[in-house]
Amino acid sequence: MRIQVNFSTLRQTRWHDYAVRFIFGGLITALAGIIARKFGPGIGGLFLAFPAIFPASATLIEKHEREKKESHGLKGEARGRSAASIDAAGSSMGSIGLFFFALVVSQFLARDRAWIVLGGATALWLGVSVAVWQIRKAL
């Protein structure tokens, strides 16, 4: 299956769904700072890979797929769960890229230019994640 961009899905998302993800993302970022200040960068750093909006996103995907199926008069529970499960499988592949992001940050941030390290680490996250996704698809 080819990678596609479909902007119509944005119309399915209500404003409070965006608000929930903004609030969760903001809270976890603020919390990571507070934890690092209280317990040090070791414990604080763990929360940089916290699944901050994962529950909200999985619930949203499940709801969209269920509603889509039900609009055709069919039961959509299984379809919703399946879509959320496939999305979670994608996130597990993305987390491999996240590990390499953290590896680059830990090795180079202290001695190189910050914006180059963060930009390079983000590019590596995307590259590794897409490569893992393509390998998984080919198997």
Place this chain on the structure above:
Amino acid sequence: MSQSLARFIIGGAIVSAFAIIGDVLKPKSFAGLFGAAPSVALATLAMTIVSDGLSYAGMEGRSMMAGAIAFFIYASLASRIMMRYKFRAILVTLCLIPVWLGVAGGVYYLVWVR
């Protein structure tokens, strides 16, 4: 307080941006990659570099590796449970948060504390 507010706003904005990218992409498994985007990390590290310096932010990156391992186990388990059993996504993803905490803390302790 003002720093926490700045973290909240910057974090919320970056997390939302990555979430919107994930929303418009197909297929679902590819879009899911963006569920593990380094959004919280980018916001936090940028703020930490400004307030505490590069070395401190680098130390956060080190233990973030343990968090990423925990994320992999968390998301893999969530995927399998939702595919195999008839539990709602919200229930599965929230009930597995202690697994993330346990694995992240455990890996950090075994690798860097012991």
